[in-house]
Amino acid sequence: MSPIRLALVPFTFVSLLIATDMRPAAQTSQSAADIEQGKKLFQGMCARCHGLDGTGEEGPNLNRPTLTRAADDDALRAVIRDGIPDRGMPRVRRMTDGELDQLVAYVRSLGRTTLVATSGNSDRGGAIYARLGCASCHIIKGQGGSFGPDLTEIGAARGPSYLRQSFLGPAEMLPRGTAPIPGRGFTEYLPVRVTTTDGREVVGVRINEDPFTIQVRDTGNRFHSFRKSNVKDVEKQFGKSLMPSFRGRLTDAETEDLVAYLSSLRGAQ
Amino acid sequence: MRRALFLFIALSTATSFAQVPYPRIAGSEGAPSDWLTYSGNYQSHRFSALNEINRQNVGRLKPFWIYQVRRTGIVETSPIVVDGVMYITEPPSTVTALDVRTGRPLWTWTPAIPTDVIIIGSPPVNRGVAVLDEMVFVGTVHGHLVALDAKSGAVRWDVVVDDNKRGYYMTAAPLALDGRIIIGVSGAEAGIRGFLDAYDPKSGRRVWRTHTIPAAGEPGAETWGGDSWQTGGGSAWLTGSYDPALNLVYWGTGNPGPDWNGDARPGDNLYTCSLIALNATDGKIKWHFQFTPHDTHDWDSNEIPVLFDATINGRARKLVAMANRNAFYYVLDRETGEFLTATPYAKQTWADGLDAKGRPRVRPGLDPSTDGVLVFPNIQGASNWPSPSYSPQTKLFYQAAREMGTHFYKGEIKYKPGEAFVAGGGRAINGDDAWGAVRALEATTGKLKWEFKLLSPPWTGLLSTGGGLVFGGTEEGNFFALDADTGTPLWDLQLGAAVKANPIAFAVDGRQYVAIAAGYSLFVFGLP
Numbered sequence: 087m088s089p090i091r092l093a094l095v096p097f098t099f100v101s102l103l104i105a106t107d108m109r110p111a112a113q114t115s116q117s118a119a120d121i122e123q124g125k126k127l128f129q130g131m132c133a134r135c136h137g138l139d140g141t142g143e144e145g146p147n148l149n150r151p152t153l154t155r156a157a158d159d160d161a162l163r164a165v166i167r168d169g170i171p172d173r174g175m176p177r178v179r180r181m182t183d184g185e186l187d188q189l190v191a192y193v194r195s196l197g198r199t200t201l202v203a204t205s206g207n208s209d210r211g212g213a214i215y216a217r218l219g220c221a222s223c224h225i226i227k228g229q230g231g232s233f234g235p236d237l238t239e240i241g242a243a244r245g246p247s248y249l250r251q252s253f254l255g256p257a258e259m260l261p262r263g264t265a266p267i268p269g270r271g272f273t274e275y276l277p278v279r280v281t282t283t284d285g286r287e288v289v290g291v292r293i294n295e296d297p298f299t300i301q302v303r304d305t306g307n308r309f310h311s312f313r314k315s316n317v318k319d320v321e322k323q324f325g326k327s328l329m330p331s332f333r334g335r336l337t338d339a340e341t342e343d344l345v346a347y348l349s350s351l352r353g354a355q
Numbered sequence: 356m357r358r359a360l361f362l363f364i365a366l367s368t369a370t371s372f373a374q375v376p377y378p379r380i381a382g383s384e385g386a387p388s389d390w391l392t393y394s395g396n397y398q399s400h401r402f403s404a405l406n407e408i409n410r411q412n413v414g415r416l417k418p419f420w421i422y423q424v425r426r427t428g429i430v431e432t433s434p435i436v437v438d439g440v441m442y443i444t445e446p447p448s449t450v451t452a453l454d455v456r457t458g459r460p461l462w463t464w465t466p467a468i469p470t471d472v473i474i475i476g477s478p479p480v481n482r483g484v485a486v487l488d489e490m491v492f493v494g495t496v497h498g499h500l501v502a503l504d505a506k507s508g509a510v511r512w513d514v515v516v517d518d519n520k521r522g523y524y525m526t527a528a529p530l531a532l533d534g535r536i537i538i539g540v541s542g543a544e545a546g547i548r549g550f551l552d553a554y555d556p557k558s559g560r561r562v563w564r565t566h567t568i569p570a571a572g573e574p575g576a577e578t579w580g581g582d583s584w585q586t587g588g589g590s591a592w593l594t595g596s597y598d599p600a601l602n603l604v605y606w607g608t609g610n611p612g613p614d615w616n617g618d619a620r621p622g623d624n625l626y627t628c629s630l631i632a633l634n635a636t637d638g639k640i641k642w643h644f645q646f647t648p649h650d651t652h653d654w655d656s657n658e659i660p661v662l663f664d665a666t667i668n669g670r671a672r673k674l675v676a677m678a679n680r681n682a683f684y685y686v687l688d689r690e691t692g693e694f695l696t697a698t699p700y701a702k703q704t705w706a707d708g709l710d711a712k713g714r715p716r717v718r719p720g721l722d723p724s725t726d727g728v729l730v731f732p733n734i735q736g737a738s739n740w741p742s743p744s745y746s747p748q749t750k751l752f753y754q755a756a757r758e759m760g761t762h763f764y765k766g767e768i769k770y771k772p773g774e775a776f777v778a779g780g781g782r783a784i785n786g787d788d789a790w791g792a793v794r795a796l797e798a799t800t801g802k803l804k805w806e807f808k809l810l811s812p813p814w815t816g817l818l819s820t821g822g823g824l825v826f827g828g829t830e831e832g833n834f835f836a837l838d839a840d841t842g843t844p845l846w847d848l849q850l851g852a853a854v855k856a857n858p859i860a861f862a863v864d865g866r867q868y869v870a871i872a873a874g875y876s877l878f879v880f881g882l883p
Contacts, residue, residue: 271786
């Protein structure tokens with residue numbers, strides 16, 4: 087843990103205590119019930135992306151004292167109410183203020199639980215990352231190829247189970263709605279095969295699309311633009327990925343080491 | 356010379372007084388150069404008889420001018436065009452008059468909206484104005500109905516429709532009739548008791564108010580448990596239609612309150628999620644038809660009621676059709692409200708069809724729950740406020756359909772004036788699992804004639820024209836023209852932001868134009 091995070095933890099606890107102390111007594115006595123009620127709301131609405139106990143899945147883990155986009159309760163309320171446009175987080179429509187408070191209370195309570203431990207060793211995981219040649223397609227801190235997603239902050243954005251799945255079976259876990267383009271929850275890095283009316287064929291990933299056009303990057307990382315009126319067929323290969331699967335190519339220990347390495351990638355700390 | 360001068364004065368007098376008298380709006384089909392009421396005519400066809408732009412030449416369509424709104428926000432305006440002037444609204448409740456030949460503003464008026472204005476249930480938008488005589492009418496998000504001088508934008512009168520502190524607000528264009536300005540309110544998500552009002556255009560005096568929720572003791576009150584009618588919702592938040600011969604106003608009503616938890620309001624909850632036909636003179640309800648009894652999915656029935664006449668089973672009938680938010684397309688007799696037919700026009704999982712009277716056979720177990728229940732159509736419906744179009748040439752009803760499901764959640768019921776009264780919510784399925792289509796339905800039956808697929812569930816209205824075209828937009832920012840007979844795409848242009856508005860057509864100096872809002876701009880297109 088970096089010194090900066092160590093410094094932040096006590097500060098957050100102090101703020102929470104102050105906030106709790108300032109509440110009227112009646113509300114303080116309800117707070118355990120509020121958290122319990124908030125947990126129910128969370129499991130219904132949030133757990134699919136953030137994991138059952140906030141341990142992270144497709145969405146980031148929430149069981150940490152500071153949340154990237156929610157420094158305080160008001161910011162957290164705003165994130166829940168408004169969502170994060172273009173980042174896959176939908177707005178939660180029309181919750182009552184009471185329900186919103188309960189949800190915030192529960193999410194904040196997660197910050198006081200321990201992180202899910204990844205049993206792996208991140209240094210060994212880094213060596214595996216290098217050995218497998220992941221950098222030919224992925225950038226970390228400015229270094230690597232740009233065909234696949236930038237992984238510089240992937241550990242902050244994804245939970246360990248999602249990260250594990252992402253290299254064991256990438257086709258089953260293509261990212262959705264994490265980037266501003268194409269946005270709105272569309273599948274990103276979707277493999278497509280475009281056949282033009284004059285017989286040309288391009289295989290690559292969809293970058294963007296509308297009813298009249300589609301933009302593609304081919305496997306050589308070259309950009310292509312098509313008008314659909316000039317295209318005979320756009321085959322969208324849902325359930326496939328241009329990233330190879332590493333299932334069966336890593337031991338269980340190596341798998342956990344790579345998860346630990348990816349989890350440690352949290353951008354500038 | 357003297358005679359010529361006299362004629363000039365007479366003409367200019369004629370245009371400066373009663374510029375848009377009621378008969379001019381009632382006869383708008385015969386004068387397609389202007390666009391005089393929200394949906395183009397009282398029958399709400401959103402059809403323009405203009406045919407200069409047609410199947411043969413639409414491929415050459417080019418931008419004529421572009422106006423950028425002065426404030427950011429969602430621009431959902433449907434312009435009105437009168438004698439060379441276009442009246443639009445900008446979010447949240449600004450009215451601007453533009454020169455249709457150049458796009459240059461002539462005047463703009465912005466109400467003083469309090470910073471603590473309560474807008475629960477929609478973004479702070481406005482969908483357009485009404486014109487009558489020499490005035491422009493607008494409903495505001497702080498609950499006022501305002502009459503502006505059409506020439507200058509000066510306020511003629513300004514009345515409070517109802518208390519915004521309790522959640523009443525307006526986004527819809529008013530409907531101007533003979534001596535009546537009709538306006539409905541938004542606010543069911545704040546637990547209001549909905550109504551439709553008529554005002555005297557000259558003075559702003561309220562002529563009648565008809566509640567969409569009966570009070571205790573009134574007919575229909577038995578469909579509400581306890582005193583739940585008091586917060587029963589039933590907003591009338593979109594513009595209705597009018598049949599001058601029958602003197603009936605047709606208006607859709609919204610969801611019951613609270614939206615997603617029906618426990619405290621056992622019964623059908625009349626007249627929510629209904630179409631009501633009211634006498635324009637006194638506001639008395641002549642008939643009603645409820646599409647979704649005891650709604651718990653927020654499937655308002657405020658969608659545009661489209662009036663047309665046709666022969667069904669050998670009998671000439673006056674009809675009203677609606678592509679309802681609940682995914683069924685309905686055809687009713689508009690004299691009596693008799694149900695004639697309904698058929699799904701988008702995916703739905705909530706009803707095993709309808710009985711002979713049009714009441715849905717609701718599947719059990721699909722009410723919202725704590726864990727969420729997946730139901731089609733989605734929380735915002737298979738249709739919503741964007742307008743359909745009916746072409747008297749093709750006899751087709753054009754609808755941009757939203758193919759999407761939602762996980763519906765149930766929450767606690769807690770009423771506090773001016774706060775959200777919804778008791779739940781939803782998480783809509785999005786991305787590649789949600790899509791849409793422009794669908795052409797045979798108007799008398801709802802039978803699908805053709806469809807043009809869209810990548811995302813649309814928020815576009817449609818316009819059909821005498822040139823055999825259907826205009827619409829996409830969430831990805833395309834504006835397009837389809838062949839009205841076949842759905843074949845004939846022209847499209849990327850506007851750079853999502854289209855969440857209704858298209859219109861008009862003509863000036865003998866040339867036809869088409870207008871649509873997208874992003875923060877209003878675009879006008881014509882042939883070079």
